[in-house]
Amino acid sequence: MGVAYSVGEVDHLYTFFVQWSPDMCTNSNNKKNSKPHFQNLCHGGKKNKGPSSKQLSNPAATNWDIITGKDPKRRLSLCSSDSETEEPEYQEEVKxxxxxxxxxxxxxxxxxxxxxxxxxxxxxxxxxxxxxxxxxxxxxxxxxxxxxxxxxxxxxxxxxxxxxxxxxxxxxxxxxxxxxxxxxxxxxxxxxxxxxxxxxxxxxxxxxxxxxxxxxxxxxxxxxxxxxxxxxxxxxxxxxxxxxxxxxxxxxxxxxxxxxxxxxxxxx
Known part of the structure; x- marks a missing residue:
């Protein structure tokens, strides 16, 4: 299921991925053991507390879906309970x-x-x-x-x-x-x-x-x-x-x- 983020939060997440998945964001010509250069864009250079080792070892924890701010209403309608979505449709059908x-x-x-x-x-x-x-x-x-x-x-x-x-x-x-x-x-x-x-x-x-x-x-x-x-x-x-x-x-x-x-x- 997708999670909705604002534009600012998307930038924050991008920084997060740069910090914790450097292989996806650095040049492929870098040496395997070289330390990537980290830049914190959201907190004035302070390091963010990353996920625990347990979270990193869980593949499911990395299956995030980033959507833009235009999508939340659409996602909400797809994820709402039947009691929230069916009643108006049922009333219209009855009418x-x-x-x-x-x-x-x-x-x-x-x-x-x-x-x-x-x-x-x-x-x-x-x-x-x-x-x-x-x-x-x-x-x-x-x-x-x-x-x-x-x-x-x-x-x-x-x-x-x-x-x-x-x-x-x-x-x-x-x-x-x-x-x-x-x-x-x-x-x-x-x-x-x-x-x-x-x-x-x-x-x-x-x-x-x-x-x-x-x-x-x-x-x-x-x-x-x-x-x-x-x-x-x-x-x-x-x-x-x-x-x-x-x-x-x-x-x-x-x-x-x-x-x-x-x-x-x-x-x-």
């Missing part, structure tokens, strides 16, 4: 990864967004997320939710908070709409923060990704159970394990009451 929301979210904070970002498809990266529907803004109506998504052709993020303060939901490859048949792709997944983040991806067993009518919205299915079911008033919901995602129930209770609900879409 670059987090999805940008166009509006304030009542349900999502940076911790939620960071967990979700790594599971969203690449086609959503780098775009702003726009609030399409919120019970706090638009009331509690599945019809209004469908109406706000009319004409959209982009993935959506459904976020639910129940009366037990649990946050969970689904990422859908397609906006929600009334449909006789199931729609969506394998990009669709369920997620929960109950208590830690868990994402449930498509298992490939069926293609019951999303379906909806005027009475309810469903995500995942098979065997008569839905991964996530929400009623027309956006008031009651349920979550069961289903073959589409092999998910655990997203809330602490399979049947729950909705406190707040938001839907976000990619703004491109």
């Amino acid at each position: 670059n990864v987090l999805p940008v929301l166009s509006d304030y979210s009542e349900l999502l904070d940076d911790r939620h967004l960071l967990s979700l970002a790594s599971h969203m498809p690449e086609r959503t990266q780098g775009y702003r997320w726009q609030l399409v529907y919120s019970t706090a803004v638009h009331g509690s109506s599945l019809k209004t939710l469908y109406r706000n998504m009319a004409g959209l052709d982009s993935p959506v993020l459904l976020v639910v908070k129940d009366m037990q303060k649990k946050v969970f939901g689904a990422f859908s490859s397609d906006p929600f709409r009334v449909s006789k048949y199931c729609y969506g792709t394998g990009e669709t997944f369920l997620f929960t923060f109950n208590p830690d983040f868990q994402a449930y991806k498509w298992t490939g067993e069926n293609s019951y990704f999303v379906s909806g009518n005027l009475e309810s919205l469903h995500l995942g299915g098979g065997g008569g159970e839905f991964g996530l079911w929400i009623d027309a008033d956006l008031y009651r919901g349920s979550s069961f394990s289903c073959p589409t995602f092999h998910n655990a129930p997203l809330s602490t209770q399979k049947d729950f009451i909705i406190q707040d609900l938001e839907v976000w879409t990619v703004q491109n």
Whole structure:
């Protein structure tokens, strides 16, 4: 590892090497046993106390690296501990990864967004997320939710908070709409923060990704159970394990009451 010295200290070291390594600094034509002429440049002609014989006999003691005064900051950055250098870089990395929301979210904070970002498809990266529907803004109506998504052709993020303060939901490859048949792709997944983040991806067993009518919205299915079911008033919901995602129930209770609900879409 290098040691940083000022310009004055470099001159001092040069004198030191002249005194203790004369063969490196004197004319090669001098006789082997002749005494070199020493000149002390830093202490008015007084001799400096040199290294001990133990230090001179240790080859490692002579492996010095002299750098100029311009280098210490560079060396410091290379030799600093991880705790000093990684934290700012980590914070910048987190800032670059987090999805940008166009509006304030009542349900999502940076911790939620960071967990979700790594599971969203690449086609959503780098775009702003726009609030399409919120019970706090638009009331509690599945019809209004469908109406706000009319004409959209982009993935959506459904976020639910129940009366037990649990946050969970689904990422859908397609906006929600009334449909006789199931729609969506394998990009669709369920997620929960109950208590830690868990994402449930498509298992490939069926293609019951999303379906909806005027009475309810469903995500995942098979065997008569839905991964996530929400009623027309956006008031009651349920979550069961289903073959589409092999998910655990997203809330602490399979049947729950909705406190707040938001839907976000990619703004491109």
